Amino acid sequence: MRHACAMADGSWYDGDIDDVIVSEEQIKEKISDLAKQVADDYRAVESVLLVGVLKGAFMFMADFAREMGRHGHPVELEFMAVSSYGQRATSSGVVRILKDLDRDIAGRHVIVVEDIVDSGLTLSWLLRYLQSRSAASVEVVALLRKPDAIQVKVPVKYVGFDIPNEFVVGYGLDYAERYRELPYVGVLKSSVYVRA
Numbered sequence: 001m002r003h004a005c006a007m008a009d010g011s012w013y014d015g016d017i018d019d020v021i022v023s024e025e026q027i028k029e030k031i032s033d034l035a036k037q038v039a040d041d042y043r044a045v046e047s048v049l050l051v052g053v054l055k056g057a058f059m060f061m062a063d064f065a066r067e068m069g070r071h072g073h074p075v076e077l078e079f080m081a082v083s084s085y086g087q088r089a090t091s092s093g094v095v096r097i098l099k100d101l102d103r104d105i106a107g108r109h110v111i112v113v114e115d116i117v118d119s120g121l122t123l124s125w126l127l128r129y130l131q132s133r134s135a136a137s138v139e140v141v142a143l144l145r146k147p148d149a150i151q152v153k154v155p156v157k158y159v160g161f162d163i164p165n166e167f168v169v170g171y172g173l174d175y176a177e178r179y180r181e182l183p184y185v186g187v188l189k190s191s192v193y194v195r196a
């Protein structure tokens with residue numbers, strides 16, 4: 001309940017954020033641009049299969065799917081949940097599937113919807129996995145990318161924003177399962193980590 005009454009009016013979380021890296025307005029505009037681009041590129045494909053990576057991508061997935069619809073392109077939605085073994089800093093890129101696809105994707109044109117590409121290890125594993133399930137094509141749309149941190153060359157065709165190499169929260173991204181509901185992407189104040 002620590003955060004619940006941080007502010008009488010307005011959002012409880014604003015006081016925990018140092019810097020807004022990407023505003024709600026910027027996210028909205030960018031998703032519309034990305035969806036238009038994807039809808040144009042996939043004009044010849046009847047229905048694209050979006051694969052959202054839980055939990056972080058849930059908000060991006062919802063907004064991106066809506067924008068695809070507005071740009072006149074049907075989509076179908078699937079979700080996967082994965083977790084890396086061990087500590088992030090020492091991650092070997094070995095991934096455990098917590099929730100698998102609910103159906104066969106053979107012959108389908110798949111777009112992986114990712115919140116953020118950091119080291120790229122999770123994504124690299126996921127792309128190999130989806131290709132092994134005989135998708136006709138697999139591309140990636142990522143809202144955020146940290147260019148400095150990319151250890152593995154992963155082909156991310158559609159990128160929203162290149163951001164600095166800082167830990168960010170909001171718009172699906174969490175710190176200890178909090179802050180996912182923020183409508184923007186921001187950096188937490190260091191005092192938040194101290195009191196955690």
Ligand code: IMP
Nearest residue numbers: 056117118119120121122167168173174
């Ligand atoms: P990667 O395998 O290092 O690219 O890690 C990707 C996953 O780590 C993302 O899908 C996020 O869930 C998480 N992640 C990476 N960077 C951040 C961050 O700055 N804030 C919150 N989660 C992050």
